[in-house]
Amino acid sequence: MQERLKLQHFLTIKKLENDQVEGLIDRAEYFKAGGAVPEFSQPIYAVNMFFENSTRTHCSFEMAERKLGLQTIPFDPTTSSVNKGETLYDTLLSLNSIGVSLAVVRHSKNEYYNELVNLDNTQKLDMGIINAGDGSGQHPSQCLLDMMTIHEQFGHFKGLKVAIVGDLTNSRVARSDMRLLKQLGAKIYFSGPEYWYSSEFEEFGNYVKVDELIDQMDVIILLRVQHERHQQEVAFSPTAYHSEYGLTVERYARMKENAIIMHPGPINRGVELASELVEAPKSRFSTQMKNGVFMRMAMIEAVINGRGLGGKK
Ligand code: CP
Numbered sequence: 001m002q003e004r005l006k007l008q009h010f011l012t013i014k015k016l017e018n019d020q021v022e023g024l025i026d027r028a029e030y031f032k033a034g035g036a037v038p039e040f041s042q043p044i045y046a047v048n049m050f051f052e053n054s055t056r057t058h059c060s061f062e063m064a065e066r067k068l069g070l071q072t073i074p075f076d077p078t079t080s081s082v083n084k085g086e087t088l089y090d091t092l093l094s095l096n097s098i099g100v101s102l103a104v105v106r107h108s109k110n111e112y113y114n115e116l117v118n119l120d121n122t123q124k125l126d127m128g129i130i131n132a133g134d135g136s137g138q139h140p141s142q143c144l145l146d147m148m149t150i151h152e153q154f155g156h157f158k159g160l161k162v163a164i165v166g167d168l169t170n171s172r173v174a175r176s177d178m179r180l181l182k183q184l185g186a187k188i189y190f191s192g193p194e195y196w197y198s199s200e201f202e203e204f205g206n207y208v209k210v211d212e213l214i215d216q217m218d219v220i221i222l223l224r225v226q227h228e229r230h231q232q233e234v235a236f237s238p239t240a241y242h243s244e245y246g247l248t249v250e251r252y253a254r255m256k257e258n259a260i261i262m263h264p265g266p267i268n269r270g271v272e273l274a275s276e277l278v279e280a281p282k283s284r285f286s287t288q289m290k291n292g293v294f295m296r297m298a299m300i301e302a303v304i305n306g307r308g309l310g311g312k313k
Helices: 018-032 056-067 088-097 140-154 172-183 238-245 249-253 285-307
Strands: 045-050 071-073 102-107 128-134 161-165 187-191 205-207 219-222 260-262
Touching: 018 140, 018 285, 045 056, 045 088, 056 071, 056 102, 056 128, 056 140, 056 285, 088 102, 102 285, 128 140, 128 285, 140 172, 140 219, 140 260, 140 285, 161 172, 172 187, 172 219, 260 285
Parallel strands: 045 071, 045 102, 102 128, 161 187, 161 219, 187 205, 219 260
Antiparallel strands: none
């Protein structure tokens, strides 16, 4: 049996080997099938710190922590001493001092976690950091739950044709998914407004117009148009976007029989995806959210094991 993954922190998918990804998927599928959770002889205290808005990731991590038997300490960034100017490091040092040993953090700054994990010998912070999304950088838990959802449908990645469609420039989900999917052997295509495709993505795949790829793809990953991250918003018409780049009912009818649609959420209904397709047979939107809890359990467990938390079983 493959040894279970052990990590000090879970920050990015960039250093994961394929067999480690497969191990995480296996473990998440085990939890999903009702497999027993590990028993800990000492309590493990965790905190979820979301400095950017979130529904899925925040609640899903909290559900995963509860299912694993962790004690979650409430933290509200809007009423915390961050608003008095306390740094992220000092905030975590405070929580660590009162007994918290795991922090799930979402932050608008790319690689915010460097200051929390690259410590000098005067710094005493001793916490596992799990990245719940950093700016336009990485979203490891969304990426891994996406891999689990694709694996559940096809049983493999090699040779699958995957289109990533929409606001590529601003998407940490796209950046994480394209890298891991390519590493796992899938073939990546990009679509949506061409101005959101840049040379940064060329090593992963080419740009193709949505109408030219729709009947060829096994997986279509739609991205939310992230208006809040656009520096200068050109006049945006939801109807025009939907008709030119969105997954319309007409395009849905042209998809391969076994193909699936994914979307990390939140969905702009009628923009990236026709509202009536959100729960259509090919949509895996709800499955992704369901799988997220079990994948996050596997990720948290990897950090618990890496740091030797919870005492002896
Ligand atoms: N997919 C995702 O990150 O959703 P939330 O922003 O609601 O967490």
